[in-house]
Amino acid sequence: MPPTDRTPGPGVLSLQQVVAQGQHVMTVCNACRYCEQFCPVFPAMEERLTFVSADLNYLANLCHNCGECLYACQYAPPHEFGINVPRTLAEIRLRSYEQYCWPRAFGAAFKAHGTLTALALAAGLTLLMFAAMWTINGDALRRSNPGGDFYAVMPHAVMVALFGSVGLFVLTALGAGAIRFWRDVHRGPAAGLTAAALGQALREAMTLRHLHTTGVDCTSAEEVRTRWRRWFHHCTSYGFLLSFASTTVAAIYHTVFGWHAPYAYSSLPVVLGALGGAGLLVGPGGLFVLRRRRDPALGDPAQEGLDESFIILLFLTSLTGLLLLVLRDRAIMAPLLLVHLGFVLTLFLSLPYGKFVHGIYRTAALVNYAVETAAR
C-alpha cells in the first residue's frame, strides 16, 4: 500500500505524490464499495482494477465534489487510511487541467490564479484599450454624451476584430483541451460515442444530476443537505449561456438585419442580457458565500484562487455590464464600457486557463461514462 502520510499545506504535493495518493484511495475504495450508488465515480472505479494516471484524471473530472463520500467514509481522516476522495480527486483534477491544457506551456496559469491577478489583468486591459481608443478615437471618448452608442467609443470593426480573434483562440484552446482529455481517458472503440450517450451526458451536465445523489438536495455539511449550491450553479451557468445568447442575437441583428445598437430595453438582446446578467450576479455571489462557508476538508486549499478569481470575474463582468445598460445614456458610459470590456476580455482569456474548463472536462467525463455504461 502506498504511504498514507503526506505533507499538509497547499500546493506542495508533487505529481507523483498526488497520483500515489489517488491510487491508494482507489485501492481502499475498490475493496469497500459502500459508496457505489452515490455517483458515477464509484461504478466507473469498479470497472478498473488498476489506476493509471489517465484513469485517475477521468474519475477526478467525473467527480462533482458533492462531498457525500467523505462524510460516509469509515476511513476518512483521522482514520489512519486517511481517505478523502473529494480532496484527492480535486488535487488530481487540477493536475489534469494543466496536463490537457493547450498550449501546454500555459498550464502553469492554473496555479497562478488569484483574485488580485485577475483584477490587475482587467485593469491593465482596460487601460490599454483606453489608450488605444484615445489615440484612434479620442473625440468620442471626450464627448460628454455619446448617446448610448458603444460603437462611437470603440468602432464596431475594432470590437469584432478584437473579440472575434480572442474568441476564436479561446474556442481553439478549449477544443484542443477537450480532445486531449478524450484521447487520454477514453478506452475502447469510438463507436460507443452515440447520440444517446451524448444526450444522456448533456442532460446530466445541464441538470447537475450528480450533485445531489439520490435526492433533491446536495451535501452542505455532515448532517445537512440543501439545494443552494446546485441552484446558484444553475444561475451561474444558465446566466452565462443567456449572456452568450444575447451577444449572439445582437451580432445577428447587426450583421444580418442591419439593426444597430443601442437596442431598446424590451428587445431580445437586452432582455436576454439582463436575465443572464442577473443570473451572473446571483449565482457567483451565492457560490462565493457558500464556498467560504464550506467545510475546507472537501476541497483542495491550493485552489482557492482558481475558484474565487473565476467567480469574481463573472460577477464583475456582469455587474459592469448591467451598469452599462442602465447608464448607457450618461456621460460615464465611455469609460464604463472600456472597464466592462476589460473584464470581458480578461474573462475570455482566462476561460481555457481557469476554472471554466471544469465544465468542459466534466461534460466530457460524463460522455465517457455514458459510453462505458452503454457498453457494459
Next chain:
Amino acid sequence: MDAIYDVAVLGGGNAGLCAALTAREAGASVIVVESAPRHFRGGNSRHTRNLRSAHVAPTGVQTDAYPEDEFLADLLRVSGDDTNKALARLVVSHSAGCPAWMQRHGARFQSSLRGTLHLGRTNAFFLGGGKALMNSYYGAASRLGIDVVYDAEVVGLDLADGRFTAARIRAGGGAREVRARAAVLATGGFESNIEWLRDAWGDAADNFIIRGTPYNTGTVLRVMLDAGAQPVGDPRACHAIAVDARAPKFDGGIVTRLDSVPLGIAVNNRGERFYDEGEDVWPKRYAIWGSLIARQPDQLAFSIVDAKVAGRFMPSVFPPIAAPSIRELARLLDLQPDTLDATVAAYNAAVRPGAFDHAVLDDCRTEGLLPPKSHWALPIDTPPFWGYPLRPGITFTYLGLEVDERARVLMANGEPAANIYAAGEIMAGNILRKGYIAGVGMTIGTVIGRIAGGEAAGHAAH
C-alpha cells in the same frame, strides 16, 4: 450536568440512536453518552452496510419478497436451538417496519434495482454505508433536541436494588455524572478489550485484530454482570474471520477481509495446511477461519494462490506478496522453503481433475490428503504465486445481558431490573450465540433499540 434526564442512552451506535430517537419522540428528555470522539462515533454501526428485513413484495430498497418465516428459518439455521425463540420471532416480525422508520429519521437506502448486490432480496443497503446512516441519525437527534456527549466513557453505574440512578462518565478530562430516570444500555460487546479477550484466549488474544471500533471495551457489560445481571452467551465466543495480517489493530472494517482462502491453500507459519479450505461455499465458511487461525502457532496463517485464480476474489486493500516460485514466496513470507514446497507438492499431487466452477460446489477435490480440500482444488503451479498473511479478525463478541421482550435487563433472580433496558450488541446473544447472518445485527439493534427507547420513556413518564 445537574439535570435529571428522563432517559440516558449509553452508547451512540445504531441501537442507542434508535432508542434515543424513539424515547425523544415519546416525549422524554434524552441524553446520549458516546465514548468515541465525534469523528469515530457510531460504534461498530459505522462499519456496517445493511439491515435484514422481511417484506412481502418488492419495496424499492429490497427486491422480490422475503417472508417472515424464511427470515426466522434462516436465523434458526445458524443459531440452532440455543436462542430465545420469542425474541427471535419479535425481531423478525418487527423487521419489516424498520426501513420505513429509518427513512423517516433521515436514513437513505441504495436502490435495489441498481448494482449487483447478491443480498438485495433479504437486505436493505444503506446509501453510503453505516457511517452515513449514523450521520443521518445524529442529524435527526440534533433536530429533535437530544443531548449528545462525545468522548465520554462510562466508567461506572450507580445502581441501588437493581435500579439505575446515574452513570459515571469520564469526559473532557474530568469525571461527571449523568442522572436519569431510566437507562438504555447500548454499549456493544467487549471485543476491543484485549485484557478481557486474554481471559478467554490467553496470550493468543494479543495477536487478534479488532475489525471494528476500539471503543467497545465492555465496561458497562462488566459492571452489570458484577451487579448481578443475568449473562447470556458463551463468554469465549466471538465472531472472527480471516483478515489481512497487515490490517490496523482496530477499525480496519470491511476492506481488510480476504476472500482468497477457498481458491488456494492456507498454511500456518510452519508451512503446513490445517483445515479443508474448500469445505463449503465461502459465505458459509468465512466466519470459522478467524478461530481456526487463532488456534495456529502465533495466530498467523498464509493464503497461497497462483496466477490461475487471480482476479476471482474481491480486490484486497493490501497487495499480494508475489514470487516466481514457491520457494521464493516462502522466503518472502518468512516460511521454511523446504516445508512449503513439500506442502504444495503434496497438495498438487493429491488434486484430482475436475471441472472448476467457483460459483458452485464443484468436483475439484483432493484424494488421500489430510486435511482434504473438498472443492475448488486446482494445482498451485502457475507463477506468479501470491501469498497473503492472515490473522484472526474479531468482529464482535457474543456474551451479553439477558433481556425480556420489553428489552428489560434480567437480574440473576430472573426479575427484570426496574429501569434498565439493553439494546444492540450487548444483548444480541439472546438471539444469536453462534454464527451470523448478514445484516441481522442491525435488525436486532433497530428493533430492540426502538422497543427499549419506548419502554424507557414510558417508565420515566410514570
